[in-house]
Structure formats: C-alpha cells, structure tokens
Amino acid sequence: MLEDLRFGIVYLSLLSGICGLVFLHKLPGNKAKSILLLIWLSTATELVGKYFTIWTGLLNYYVFNLYILMSFSIYILLLKSLIKTRTHKNLASLLLVIFLVFYFINYFFIQNEFGQILTNSYTVGVLSIIILSFLYMFELFSSNLVLSYSKSVFFWFVLGILIFHVPFLPFMLSLKWFLIDYNPSIYGLIIFFLNLLMNFCFLVGFIWSEKKYNY
Template sequence: MFEFLRSYIIYMALLSGTIGLFALPKLPSNKAKFLVLLIWFSIVIEIIGYYFTEWTGLLNFYVYNFYMLASLSAYILLLRALLTKKDHRISAILFLILFIVSFFLNILYFKEDINRSYTYSFAIGVLVVLILSCLYLIEIFNSEKILNFKKSVFFWYILGILVFHVPFTPFMLAINWFLIKQDDSIFSLVLFILNFLAHSCFIIGFIWSEKKYNY
C-alpha cells in the first residue's frame, strides 16, 4: 500500500541537497560544506542502490552496507571535528575504530551469507553517534554557544541524523531479533517519515543558520 513512498525519498534528498548548494555562501568552513557533500553522496547511493540489481544481477545489500560504513564513519568524524574537549575527541577516534572493527567482524561472521543488512554494526554505529552527539550538545549547553545554537547548521544537521537513526535502529533490531516478517509497505512508510523529518532538519539548518555560527 505504501511501497511507492520509498521512491519519493530521493526527491527529499534532492530538495535538501539543492537548498544546501544555494546555502554554500554561508557555509564558510570545510566541515560545513561537508554536510552538503554527505547529502549528495546519499543521493548517488540511492540511485546506485535502485539500479544495482538490474546492472549486476546481485542484491543491493552490498551498496547499502557500504553506505552504512561510509556514512556513519563520516558522522563520527564530523562530530569529532565539532567537539572541543581533547578527551571527547580522543573518544571519537576510539569509537570510530570500534565501529569499523565491528563492521568487518560482521562480514566475517556472515561470510557465507553476505546478502543481508549488517544490523548489529549499524546499531553500534548509531549508538556511537548518539553518545558523541550527547557530548556535543553538552559542550554547547556549557558554553556561550547556547545563546545561538539554533543558528548553527551543525546543530540542525546532527538533529536530523538523530531523528532518523535513533527510531530506525530499534525498528531494524525488532525485525532481526524477533524474526518479524518485513512488510515492504510498513518499511517504506517508516523510511519515508524518518527521511522527511531528517531532511526537514537539514533544510531548516541551511535556511535558518547564519554564516558566523557555521565555522
């Protein structure tokens, strides 16, 4: 019933990515521009994932597992760049190593059946991003940035990441742990709603943020 909604996700990404391009003049730092790059990277992945089976005859788990590794690693590195305390930045590097190791352990564990989502690695990566995001917010709330945090594109981008990944992770784990049959209609609806919320946060950040808070 809702399967068609999944095809509209790329249009939301195209909208936020295009608005991000127009917002580039007020994204002065490389890490601010990196946010736009990440959105366009997701668009490329969506296109490749859509046609991957048709092009190769293989299931597209390869594409989305790679995207999981690349995107969550990028989020961790982004948060490390945003964190100011030395111990928090060191923790980010250690967490990144933990996530990458878990990913390759996942490959070894399922080496006889690689046509599956690496749900456990995804959950570890999301947990790491959640922890680092909390550290980032704590640093903001304990500094002068609290006065203008809503004018920073980084705040809205991190919020968008959390809005998508935090609800989606238990949904995926429920399917995996309790062997719930994946209903494509429900799955597409959940993906659509969470992507809508995430890209809404990205768009608000690009429009509402101010250049002097985007360094």
C-alpha cells in the first residue's frame, strides 16, 4: 500500500549514506563529514522509529522528537560554518539559542501531552534553516565560487534539505490544523517523494562534487 512507501525512505537514506562512505575521500574535514553524520542519523532514526514500539511498547514519538532536537541543532551549526558574513554568523548563533530554548519550553509547557510530535519545535527549526540556507545561497552566488557552485557537496546538501522541508512544513501544519484530512496513502506518497528528491541531491553532491570545493 502507498502508506508503506514511507518506510522506503530508510533505503533511500541508506543509499545516500553508503554513497557518502564510498566518496568519503571527497569530504576532507569535520564540516563536510557532518553531512554524512546527518544522513546516518536520519537512517538510524527511521530504523529505530519503525521498531521502537515493538521493542518497548511505547509510541515512537520520543525517537522523532529527539531527532528534531539533534538534527536541527546540527543543521544550524553546519550552516553557520558555511556562511561567511559575521552578521549572518551571529544570526545563526541567535537562531540556535532560540531553537534550543523554544524546544524545551515547548516540550515541558506547551506540547507536553503524551505521544505527539513536537510540531511547534519542528516549525521553528525549519524556519531557522530556511533563513540560514537562503543566506548561504545568497553569499554563494555573490562570491567568486558562483561558477563552480555545483562542485560543492554543501550546495547539494543545502538544496536537498530545502527541497524536503519547504514543501513538507505547510503540509504538516495543514494536517495539524485540520485544513486537510489525514490520508495515510497520500502522506506516505508525499513523504517518500520528498525524500526521494532530497536524497537524489545528496547522491549528486557526493558523486559530482570535488574535494577542493568541500572544505
């Protein structure tokens, strides 16, 4: 059934992760390797999330809420390391603090009901990386690297996360606010398709990029 497609994202993530290991020689520093860390973190989250309820008898929301905290923190730190302008770096630091503070306030005082995804924290995290991603893109296309942007693994990674999160956020909020009806088949198809596009960007980045542009 179409809702089962969402579990296919594990294989997409595995493919990207394995490809990243194959081309590990193109990822010279911790900044580039953090991309691989994020991909494998996503893979592990999907695998553990799938079997968490079977293993523990608890809902797997705990797994995905922890993933929201870890992944968006790393996203913001990575984007901060990619942007060059001091003002933009300071904004990245501020957004990280806002995200972390809001995450715990939201967890303990707002969305503190048992068994639900922290959609408020996810929203703040997505908005933060959208802002920083567009700042990174603006700096990239305003620099002397504009002619070789496609040879950077960072460009393809940032493009991938934008392709996934920009359309998925309004879809998820529409479900939360009951603007559209939840349909497991449609949900599975959308999340699989967005993951397919995102992981395609990751694969292109690992294969097409050149080491000298990945510092």
